Amino acid sequence: METPPMISGGLPIIGHIAEMLRDRERLFKRGHAEHGDLFAMKLGPQPVLVITGAEYNRTFYLETDKSLNMQDGYSFLKEAIGEVLFTASQDDYYNQRPALQEVFKRERMVSYLKAMNIEVQRWLDSLGHSGEIDITESMLHLTQYVAGRALIGPDFEQELGAEFWDLYKDISASLDPVLPPNLPLPKFWRRDKAKKKIMTILKGLIQKRRDHPERYDDLITTLLTTPLKDGTTMPDDTIVIMFMGLIFAGHETTAGQAAWVIALLLQHPEYLGLVNAEIRDKAAYGQEIDAGVLSKFDHIFWAIDETTRLRPSADTQLRTVSSPITIGNYEIPAGWRLMVSGATSHFMPGVFSNPEAFDPLRYSPERGEGKNPFAIIGFGGGIHKCTGMNFAKNEMAIITALFLQQFDVELLSQDIHVVAGNGANHPSEVFVRYQRKPLTALTDATTIREAAAAGCPHIRQHMSAEQN
Numbered sequence: 058m059e060t061p062p063m064i065s066g067g068l069p070i071i072g073h074i075a076e077m078l079r080d081r082e083r084l085f086k087r088g089h090a091e092h093g094d095l096f097a098m099k100l101g102p103q104p105v106l107v108i109t110g111a112e113y114n115r116t117f118y119l120e121t122d123k124s125l126n127m128q129d130g131y132s133f134l135k136e137a138i139g140e141v142l143f144t145a146s147q148d149d150y151y152n153q154r155p156a157l158q159e160v161f162k163r164e165r166m167v168s169y170l171k172a173m174n175i176e177v178q179r180w181l182d183s184l185g186h187s188g189e190i191d192i193t194e195s196m197l198h199l200t201q202y203v204a205g206r207a208l209i210g211p212d213f214e215q216e217l218g219a220e221f222w223d224l225y226k227d228i229s230a231s232l233d234p235v236l237p238p239n240l241p242l243p244k245f246w247r248r249d250k251a252k253k254k255i256m257t258i259l260k261g262l263i264q265k266r267r268d269h270p271e272r273y274d275d276l277i278t279t280l281l282t283t284p285l286k287d288g289t290t291m292p293d294d295t296i297v298i299m300f301m302g303l304i305f306a307g308h309e310t311t312a313g314q315a316a317w318v319i320a321l322l323l324q325h326p327e328y329l330g331l332v333n334a335e336i337r338d339k340a341a342y343g344q345e346i347d348a349g350v351l352s353k354f355d356h357i358f359w360a361i362d363e364t365t366r367l368r369p370s371a372d373t374q375l376r377t378v379s380s381p382i383t384i385g386n387y388e389i390p391a392g393w394r395l396m397v398s399g400a401t402s403h404f405m406p407g408v409f410s411n412p413e414a415f416d417p418l419r420y421s422p423e424r425g426e427g428k429n430p431f432a433i434i435g436f437g438g439g440i441h442k443c444t445g446m447n448f449a450k451n452e453m454a455i456i457t458a459l460f461l462q463q464f465d466v467e468l469l470s471q472d473i474h475v476v477a478g479n480g481a482n483h484p485s486e487v488f489v490r491y492q493r494k495p496l497t498a499l500t501d502a503t504t505i506r507e508a509a510a511a512g513c514p515h516i517r518q519h520m521s522a523e524q525n
């Protein structure tokens with residue numbers, strides 16, 4: 058069998074590492090233009106096969122944990138977060154899986170949605186009457202609050218303490234897929250110090266729940282009490298690592314994607330009009346955006362899907378070949394790496410019409426594009442497909458709906474581009490000017506009077522912001 062064609066431009070020793078770190082989207086697009094759906098590159102001595110298209114992506118996801126191994130590719134995460142989920146051994150992963158499924162089972166979504174509504178509204182209430190903000194920055198904080206309230210409960214701020222997210226930042230900033238994780242560098246020292254402190258904070262939370270499990274119904278209690286596959290329960294150290302793993306998997310990814318959803322909508326006023334009409338018709342002001350309301354949204358979810366295609370937070374995923382595998386005409390030997398790429402798969406002209414365009418209506422039933430579950434790789438696929446996908450999509454929908462419901466928003470930033478973050482991609486600054494809509498534009502006079510008389514805090518907040 059043949060060897061996959063190598064993308065041009067590799068340098069001695071480092072191969073394509075520098076270009077990969079500089080602009081991997083361009084590198085992948087170049088490789089695809091040169092060789093089509095299967096091409097190789099070198100990251101140092103390491104050969105990597107980059108694959109494109111639903112058929113090859115399907116093999117990638119369905120062969121994971123068989124001839125493909127997920128752990129080696131993410132080994133740089135082990136030092137930062139620990140061995141859990143896809144950084145743990147396959148045996149440990151399958152042993153821990155029942156706890157992961159329990160955390161994300163359908164019934165729990167009701168309380169997660171409540172947490173999202175509370176925190177998004179708290180953010181909106183803090184915005185005052187009008188002003189300018191960077192949505193990219195705001196989403197980073199908002200998704201922290203949502204994660205805190207959803208996973209720890211209403212006392213999360215007091216329980217995690219003021220320091221927690223700064224410590225998390227030191228861990229996230231240490232992520233480095235290239236350098237050995239134990240080099241004597243300040244960022245690795247800061248990581249180790251932060252890990253120790255986080256371990257102390259979270260172990261305190263675990264102990265409180267061990268002492269009084271009846272007082273809590275949150276992530277940690279779920280992890281404490283759910284039997285694993287082997288019948289045991291999770292030890293405290295693993296609970297801490299699982300918590301950190303979930304925060305890592307779900308925080309910067311959602312923040313980046315949520316910011317892109319707002320940016321892309323503001324850049325496309327025609328489609329924004331459809332979204333605004335949907336919010337006006339389907340989400341009454343003052344009403345919680347619960348599962349019933351969410352189920353009536355189409356345009357918002359299509360915008361989220363289109364954002365996942367055009368600006369994926371997780372634009373690549375990696376596997377190591379553990380036993381030889383045939384991909385197309387090539388037999389790929391053990392030791393090679395395999396990579397899926399949104400930069401190429403998400404822009405296939407035969408799959409997506411006018412693929413460069415932001416066109417969420419492509420997902421409407423009439424057009425039905427992107428139906429193949431392996432065509433868009435932004436949330437992965439197969440057994441390891443993002444467990445938090447519905448959590449993230451619902452969170453993005455609630456943020457978008459409540460923000461646009463209550464504010465007129467104008468985009469100020471001109472050149473918004475992808476920034477490859479440590480945890481996930483995010484947009485550069487997305488500065489917007491916002492102005493609170495008058496209450497009378499949101500609901501009728503009787504509802505306002507009744508809600509104000511009943512002491513509704515949001516109506517009061519809105520009224521006082523209007524007067525300032």
Ligand code: HEM
Nearest residue numbers: 306307310311314370371374435436437441443444445449
């Ligand atoms: C827009 C937001 C998100 C994006 C783009 C995203 C993306 C992904 C991707 C691509 C994978 C698969 C990785 C691979 O196959 O190599 C994944 C896995 C995972 N994600 Fe997400 N994710 C998001 C939000 C979340 C949230 C909010 C949570 C939890 C609160 C979460 C928890 C997980 C977990 C636990 C896994 C591992 C699943 C397994 O190995 O079985 N994610 N995510």
